Amino acid sequence: MPQQLSRSEPGSTKTREAFPVRARAPGKIILSGEHFVVLGAPAVAMAIDFYSEVEARPNDKSGVRIGVDVPLRFLAKSDRASRVIDSKSFLEPLRIAAEATLDRIDRPTQGVDLNVDCEIPIAAGLGSSASTTVAIISAVSKSLGGIYGGTIRFKRPSSVRPVKIQNGPLLLLCDTGIHHETKTLVGSVVKKSKTEKGHFRDHLAQAREISRGVLKALKTGDMEDLGSLMSLNHELLQRIGVSHPKLDRLVTAAKRAGALGAKLTGAGGGGCIVAVCSNTKSREKIARTLRRDGGTPYRISRDLHGVDAQFT
Structure with missing residues (x-):
């Protein structure tokens, strides 16, 4: 039986049950812009059919537990890749994203188990960290998110415009x-x-x-x-x-x-x-x-x- 997450609906005193949620978010390629975005130029990015998937399963304990599954073909590239996957530097941002989302929905003490399955090559410029983070946010809350499909024009600090192409x-x-x-x-x-x-x-x-x-x-x-x-x-x-x-x-x-x-x-x-x-x-x-x-x-x-x- 799924654990309960007592979350108030807007304008209501009722609560709803929180079932496990699986979220998927795409990776990306950058068609133009890259480093020049930091200096104020626009960039053009396209979402691609490589994905991070996250299952969020609420539990009756406090804290966030994360399991990570990355295909071996991406781990076999170098010894350094294996260290990245196993290191705190990879997992810590994911934990922070989950805890920040729980804070946002006013359930900071709610426990959640996360299972991360990422098919996007790690540290390869394809947005694996951003994709996984957004999948976590979406899976935990099913109401937040920030990865677009299709193609976008992006300019700092926060100008995001979808691009319609035939x-x-x-x-x-x-x-x-x-x-x-x-x-x-x-x-x-x-x-x-x-x-x-x-x-x-x-x-x-x-x-x-x-x-x-x-x-x-x-x-x-x-x-x-x-x-x-x-x-x-x-x-x-x-x-x-x-x-x-x-x-x-x-x-x-x-x-x-x-x-x-x-x-x-x-x-x-x-x-x-x-x-x-x-x-x-x-x-x-x-x-x-x-x-x-x-x-x-x-x-x-x-x-x-x-x-x-x-x-x-």
Whole structure:
């Protein structure tokens, strides 16, 4: 029998029973923007069909207990990946998210067991932490959330605008197997922006133009233009020092194999590239090329729904 969570309904003194809830939230790729968001430029991001799933099961004890299940293919990339999964640095934000949600719904002493199942590569620039956090929030409360489906334009501090597109690009993701720390990379870019103000002023202006062009290409369905702009974005990220030799090698290999364009996605320093393909036959050829070059390719599609939570 499910445990009770005595939660008042708005305008009522009645309480309702809290059953276990399973929530799912997508990962993401960044089509343009990346580090320049921190400096005020817009970014264009797309949700993809890699997911984090969380089951929240209320119990009669105080505190949050978390179980984590991550596919072995993502743990086998490096020894460091295993340490990340097992470390407090990975689990602590998840616990904080759950406890903050319990506080928000006025049940700070309610106990909850969380089972996290993440198929998104960890520390690869695909939003695994954000996806898992939002799935936890949604599963615990079934009323909060912050991961959109589809495609969005984002600009600091909190401007989020969904982008309507008719037909999304045919995409191929490729993981380098090299993991990174977003915080360190963002910090290095912010520091460099202060010591190289003239260069970064030009970089920021170009980043804004690229994001505007990406939005236009998505709306008009001009995939060749989208690919060219994504490649320009990669060159810009190279110039600010956040790429990696393997990322550059895979981007070059993808384009030589027929990709309309390719770029790193996320913070850089490792992680993944994303390539725009002209058709499914071309995508298969590019995937074979990237695999030969030491990458792990994935055929991805847009996620249109965002976070979803259902009673189990």
